[in-house]
Amino acid sequence: MKYSVYLLFVISFIVSQNVTGQSTESIVPLPNKAQLAWQQAELVTVFHYDLHVFDGEQYNQRKNRITPIANHNIFNPEKLDTDQWIRAAKDMGAKIAILTATHETGFALYQSEVNPYSMKAVNFKEGKGDIVRDFVASCRKYGIQPGIYIGIRWNSFYGIHDFKVQGNSEFSKNRQQHYNRMCEGMVEELTSNYGDLAIIWFDGGAHGPEQGGPDVLSIIERNQPGAIFYHNLDRSDIRWGGSESGTVPYPCWGTYNQPSWFANRGDDVGFKPIKHGFPEGKYYMPAMSDAPLRGYNGRHEWFWEPGDEAHIFPLEHLMEMYYKSVGRNSTLIMGLTPNPDGLMPEPDVQRLREWGKEIKRRFNEPLANTNGTGKKLTMSFKKPKEINHFIIKEDISKGERVRAFIVEAQTERGWEILFEGSVIGHKFIHSFDRLEVSKIRLKVKESAGVPQIESFEVFNINN
Numbered sequence: 001m002k003y004s005v006y007l008l009f010v011i012s013f014i015v016s017q018n019v020t021g022q023s024t025e026s027i028v029p030l031p032n033k034a035q036l037a038w039q040q041a042e043l044v045t046v047f048h049y050d051l052h053v054f055d056g057e058q059y060n061q062r063k064n065r066i067t068p069i070a071n072h073n074i075f076n077p078e079k080l081d082t083d084q085w086i087r088a089a090k091d092m093g094a095k096i097a098i099l100t101a102t103h104e105t106g107f108a109l110y111q112s113e114v115n116p117y118s119m120k121a122v123n124f125k126e127g128k129g130d131i132v133r134d135f136v137a138s139c140r141k142y143g144i145q146p147g148i149y150i151g152i153r154w155n156s157f158y159g160i161h162d163f164k165v166q167g168n169s170e171f172s173k174n175r176q177q178h179y180n181r182m183c184e185g186m187v188e189e190l191t192s193n194y195g196d197l198a199i200i201w202f203d204g205g206a207h208g209p210e211q212g213g214p215d216v217l218s219i220i221e222r223n224q225p226g227a228i229f230y231h232n233l234d235r236s237d238i239r240w241g242g243s244e245s246g247t248v249p250y251p252c253w254g255t256y257n258q259p260s261w262f263a264n265r266g267d268d269v270g271f272k273p274i275k276h277g278f279p280e281g282k283y284y285m286p287a288m289s290d291a292p293l294r295g296y297n298g299r300h301e302w303f304w305e306p307g308d309e310a311h312i313f314p315l316e317h318l319m320e321m322y323y324k325s326v327g328r329n330s331t332l333i334m335g336l337t338p339n340p341d342g343l344m345p346e347p348d349v350q351r352l353r354e355w356g357k358e359i360k361r362r363f364n365e366p367l368a369n370t371n372g373t374g375k376k377l378t379m380s381f382k383k384p385k386e387i388n389h390f391i392i393k394e395d396i397s398k399g400e401r402v403r404a405f406i407v408e409a410q411t412e413r414g415w416e417i418l419f420e421g422s423v424i425g426h427k428f429i430h431s432f433d434r435l436e437v438s439k440i441r442l443k444v445k446e447s448a449g450v451p452q453i454e455s456f457e458v459f460n461i462n463n
Helices: 002-015 033-041 082-092 131-141 170-192 217-223 272-276 315-323 346-363
Strands: 043-047 096-102 145-150 199-202 228-230 287-292 331-336 368-373 376-394 402-411 414-421 428-447 452-459
Touching: 033 043, 033 096, 033 228, 033 331, 043 082, 082 096, 082 131, 082 331, 082 346, 096 131, 096 170, 096 199, 131 145, 145 170, 170 199, 170 217, 217 228, 315 346, 331 346, 368 376, 376 402, 414 428, 428 452
Parallel strands: 043 096, 043 331, 096 145, 145 199, 199 228, 287 331
Antiparallel strands: 368 452, 376 428, 376 452, 402 414, 402 428
């Protein structure tokens, strides 16, 4: 009897171990399916479209948050072609595309039953247009995952500022309740009428009932359980990277110390917590980097402006963003804006196409690659090769395990250190002066569990 009990214990212990000898109970936080898809996407677009694209004036965020649009029938994109939008995103290399279904004017780009300030109210297509419907259909046509951005923190039409109706009168309280119910109704519509979504993005957050706002999280959890939720004070599946420069600093960990960064941004320390994350954080919450395509040379345009083509980022700046976002364990969101005709401007389309081609040119064909588990990986060459880049990827489906690592190359002078760092995460890119090497090796100095290296690649890139 004692032998049988002992044998049962041994069998149970063996079953509880995986092939690397680690317990199947997670030793580090793991991404859910949506978070994994988010990081694997690497490049995302967010399309900003709203009434003020049509007013012929420069967008002024402070003014637009408090000033209603005089005439909503200026909205008239006569050449509207969401297929063209998504082709531009695909040329860039994006895997996810997001649309501003509502922004700070409060105008909704779809057929809403609860918000009268929507596509039903305009003369365009006799009030029957639905840009969200068209956008989602175009995404699915071209193999892009659709997402929806919902702006409820500001609404100039309803007089909402920082989530709230101004004043403390009974009228104000009643109007706040009405606005909260309308927001819940819009979220219900947007999350139940357009199929599965990759992300629902509440810009500036989405205060819940505890803060006097609408209960949107429960609707998301019911209607879109497989989507990224971004974000409120209780939950955030990804975090803002601390700037709108399209970059994050190094190191940038994919884990955080609480379930929402929104309650711990680190405003007084330059957003350090959200920029860097926490290597021992208990919650998987990767950083995103965001920037508008028209953000060059002193401008920062999320919305189309007349005569603004000079502020499209040059290709070399976009590549620098890529290295300092995707190459630092962050997903890069590029802000795009169609023009009043309903088309992506041709200079923007061309720049996105150039960018996508350049990323492929540099990184589609490594000189050599390897992968594996454990603390050391080495690549040897029969003849010395010139290299100037390497890329390392962890298998983040098993979590971020590497805590410290070093990459060395064997040259005619012996072993030389190319880089010594901490986080690898989904992807780490490092460039250096061209070097002739006979071997290159990755050594993990510290890790939480056995390192799981999905790939280790080297390149010789002519920039």
